[in-house]
Amino acid sequence: MKKFNKIAIVGVGEIGGSIGMDLRKKRLAKKVVGIGRRKSSLLKAKKVGAVDEITLSLEKGVKDAEVIILATPVFKIVELGRKLGKFAKEGAVVTDVGSTKGYIVRNLEKTLPKRVKFVGSHPMAGSEKGGPLSARRDLFKDRICFITPSPRTDIRALASVNRFWKSLGAKLVVISCEKHDRIVADISQMVHVVASSLVLSNKNSLKYSSSGLKDTTRIALSDPKLWKDICLTNEKEIVKSLDRFVETVKSFRSALTRKNTKGIRKMLAEAKSLRQGISQ
Amino acid sequence: MKKFNKIAIVGVGEIGGSIGMDLRKKRLAKKVVGIGRRKSSLLKAKKVGAVDEITLSLEKGVKDAEVIILATPVFKIVELGRKLGKFAKEGAVVTDVGSTKGYIVRNLEKTLPKRVKFVGSHPMAGSEKGGPLSARRDLFKDRICFITPSPRTDIRALASVNRFWKSLGAKLVVISCEKHDRIVADISQMVHVVASSLVLSNKNSLKYSSSGLKDTTRIALSDPKLWKDICLTNEKEIVKSLDRFVETVKSFRSALTRKNTKGIRKMLAEAKSLRQGISQ
Numbered sequence: 001m002k003k004f005n006k007i008a009i010v011g012v013g014e015i016g017g018s019i020g021m022d023l024r025k026k027r028l029a030k031k032v033v034g035i036g037r038r039k040s041s042l043l044k045a046k047k048v049g050a051v052d053e054i055t056l057s058l059e060k061g062v063k064d065a066e067v068i069i070l071a072t073p074v075f076k077i078v079e080l081g082r083k084l085g086k087f088a089k090e091g092a093v094v095t096d097v098g099s100t101k102g103y104i105v106r107n108l109e110k111t112l113p114k115r116v117k118f119v120g121s122h123p124m125a126g127s128e129k130g131g132p133l134s135a136r137r138d139l140f141k142d143r144i145c146f147i148t149p150s151p152r153t154d155i156r157a158l159a160s161v162n163r164f165w166k167s168l169g170a171k172l173v174v175i176s177c178e179k180h181d182r183i184v185a186d187i188s189q190m191v192h193v194v195a196s197s198l199v200l201s202n203k204n205s206l207k208y209s210s211s212g213l214k215d216t217t218r219i220a221l222s223d224p225k226l227w228k229d230i231c232l233t234n235e236k237e238i239v240k241s242l243d244r245f246v247e248t249v250k251s252f253r254s255a256l257t258r259k260n261t262k263g264i265r266k267m268l269a270e271a272k273s274l275r276q277g278i279s280q
Numbered sequence: 281m282k283k284f285n286k287i288a289i290v291g292v293g294e295i296g297g298s299i300g301m302d303l304r305k306k307r308l309a310k311k312v313v314g315i316g317r318r319k320s321s322l323l324k325a326k327k328v329g330a331v332d333e334i335t336l337s338l339e340k341g342v343k344d345a346e347v348i349i350l351a352t353p354v355f356k357i358v359e360l361g362r363k364l365g366k367f368a369k370e371g372a373v374v375t376d377v378g379s380t381k382g383y384i385v386r387n388l389e390k391t392l393p394k395r396v397k398f399v400g401s402h403p404m405a406g407s408e409k410g411g412p413l414s415a416r417r418d419l420f421k422d423r424i425c426f427i428t429p430s431p432r433t434d435i436r437a438l439a440s441v442n443r444f445w446k447s448l449g450a451k452l453v454v455i456s457c458e459k460h461d462r463i464v465a466d467i468s469q470m471v472h473v474v475a476s477s478l479v480l481s482n483k484n485s486l487k488y489s490s491s492g493l494k495d496t497t498r499i500a501l502s503d504p505k506l507w508k509d510i511c512l513t514n515e516k517e518i519v520k521s522l523d524r525f526v527e528t529v530k531s532f533r534s535a536l537t538r539k540n541t542k543g544i545r546k547m548l549a550e551a552k553s554l555r556q557g558i559s560q
Contacts, residue, residue, distance in 0.1 A: 192492070216499065
């Protein structure tokens with residue numbers, strides 16, 4: 001496969017760092033440059049082998065890069081994406097890893113100069129821990145990566161971004177931003193709200209928790225700064241997902257108050273069977 | 281420590297089987313007898329080393345047992361508990377592992393003859409898998425085991441049951457049935473309802489699930505027969521827990537619709553900090 005030239009990663013946390021590690025170990029790029037705001041994070045990323053070079057300067061970092069990956073929280077993706085328009089070379093391909101796509105794609109397509117080609121992406125990977133020390137190899141292997149082209153997307157840039165994620169082993173799902181934001185509200189974003197709500201509504205009993213509650217609320221350990229951005233940029237879809245979920249809880253509640261044995265068993269059995277349909 | 285004489289385990293699934301394994305490996309009882317309805321399950325329990333002897337006869341199984349453990353779904357615990365009153369020896373200590381205590385303790389205290397001493401217990405352990413092949417050693421080590429004496433509980437029987445669970449390494453929490461049923465509705469039973477509801481309300485997007493949703497809904501894989509009984513015997517407390525949870529979800533929803541950055545971040549941060557307070 002053709003090697004990428006210089007690749008710049010803006011934000012060397014768990015996702016950015018894991019991308020860099022794979023690129024380097026698989027020798028997919030001639031040079032991987034990590035760009036960040038804090039020297040301490042950049043040094044950690046360098047130490048774990050996620051990048052070849054580090055810099056605090058966006059201008060220096062993205063200069064001459066063939067591919068630029070924005071791997072920061074959502075609002076920062078838009079802010080830094082706008083800035084790098086000035087510095088990126090003619091034909092540079094820019095992508096991101098943000099969990100909300102409509103907001104990011106809309107804003108960056110509006111502001112990036114024509115010579116820079118933006119394509120949104122969202123790899124479904126990463127833990128609640130975050131940070132460069134959580135970066136690891138093969139994080140994206142066999143994981144879904146959504147690619148969200150729009151009518152304005154450059155076809156060659158789309159092909160590059162597809163090739164990029166495929167080379168990291170991801171399973172590509174190419175869909176519109178709108179559809180992405182609906183799906184991810186369902187399977188990820190509203191689930192975070194539910195997990196956090198479970199913790200908050202049970203604060204007095206938490207000390208008795210067993211593994212069930214612990215697993216169910218693990219994602220409530222995620223970074224509030226990161227998730228606040230996600231919540232605020234896809235709030236309409238999250239609210240729709242939550243409303244559907246609350247309706248389901250209410251059906252359950254009603255089966256409980258009516259002591260409806262058949263109804264309760266049916267809901268539990270259907271949930272079990274659907275859950276068995278996805279891997280562990 | 282004084283060895284128990286014959287111990288009878290009624291129901292040799294994951295919990296009953298794990299109890300038997302520990303008793304045998306730690307040589308805590310002279311003999312462990314497994315009682316069940318299906319020969320196939322009993323043979324599996326024997327094969328994995330969970331019991332010394334097996335029988336399909338409740339009468340034969342509990343005869344001369346010093347301690348009898350009811351480890352079946354809730355309604356069966358009450359049904360079989362009632363039956364064994366005729367067969368158990370004078371002074372036999374009976375306990376159970378059911379997830380709802382008020383219903384079980386109330387019913388068994390009413391019907392068991394005086395010469396049999398019942399004390400309710402509930403070890404917080406076990407997976408969503410169930411069955412004798414899921415039984416394992418040290419399942420109860422460092423796990424909470426609730427013991428729920430009532431004003432009618434025999435003090436010596438209570439001491440025996442405490443000693444029994446301590447010998448398996450459990451951390452005892454001795455509380456009333458009422459308090460137990462409130463706590464466990466919060467941290468376990470309503471969490472099952474929430475996990476199942478998450479699966480049911482997202483059925484169209486499930487195929488895109490990542491590890492977050494998978495962990496959050498793992499307990500939806502539990503046995504519907506077992507959980508139907510639990511739901512039906514503690515429904516009032518589960519409904520109260522669900523109502524409190526839905527209120528919290530609604531506060532979140534309202535922060536989302538008002539794009540209340542501070543409010544969203546505060547809820548996420550508080551949930552994270554509370555969740556950090558319990559171990560992984």
